[in-house]
Amino acid sequence: MVAGVKRIVVLSMCLAAGFLLSILSCALYGNWWPLVVVFTYALAPVPNAVFGHYVSSDPLADVSSSVADFGRFLTAVLVVSGLGLPLVLAHTGIISSVAMVMSVTGGVLVYGTIIAYGALFRERQDF
Numbered sequence: 001m002v003a004g005v006k007r008i009v010v011l012s013m014c015l016a017a018g019f020l021l022s023i024l025s026c027a028l029y030g031n032w033w034p035l036v037v038v039f040t041y042a043l044a045p046v047p048n049a050v051f052g053h054y055v056s057s058d059p060l061a062d063v064s065s066s067v068a069d070f071g072r073f074l075t076a077v078l079v080v081s082g083l084g085l086p087l088v089l090a091h092t093g094i095i096s097s098v099a100m101v102m103s104v105t106g107g108v109l110v111y112g113t114i115i116a117y118g119a120l121f122r123e124r125q126d127f
Helices: 002-027 033-043 045-054 066-091 097-120
Strands: none
Touching (some): 002 033, 002 097, 033 045, 033 066, 045 066, 066 097
8 A cells, every 4th residue: 555655746747857857858948839739748648538438358369450550650749749749849050059958858757657557456366
C-alpha cells in the first residue's frame, strides 16, 4: 500500500515538472506557440484508451485487430508530433532554442510518466 502511494507521488511530481517546463517554455519567452504541444499530451492516451478494448487478452494468440493497430498508430502520431513540433517551431525561428529544449524535456517527462504509470499499475495475470 505504501509503495503504491510512493509511486503515485513520484509520478505526479514528474508529471507536474513536465507541465511546468512546457508552460515555462511559453511564459519566459513571451511566445505561446509551444502550448500547442500540451494538447497532444492530453490527446495521446485517448486512442489507446478507446481502441484498447479490441486487443486480444491471450498473449499467445496470433490474432491482431486492425482497430487496435489503428489506435496504436494514432497514439504514435500524437507522440511524435508532440516531440517534433517544438523542433519544427525552433527551426523556423518561431520559438527560441531554449524554449524548444524546455518543451521537449517537458514532453519527455509527461510521456514517460504516462508510460511508467501504465507499466507500474497494469493488472498482472498469472497463469
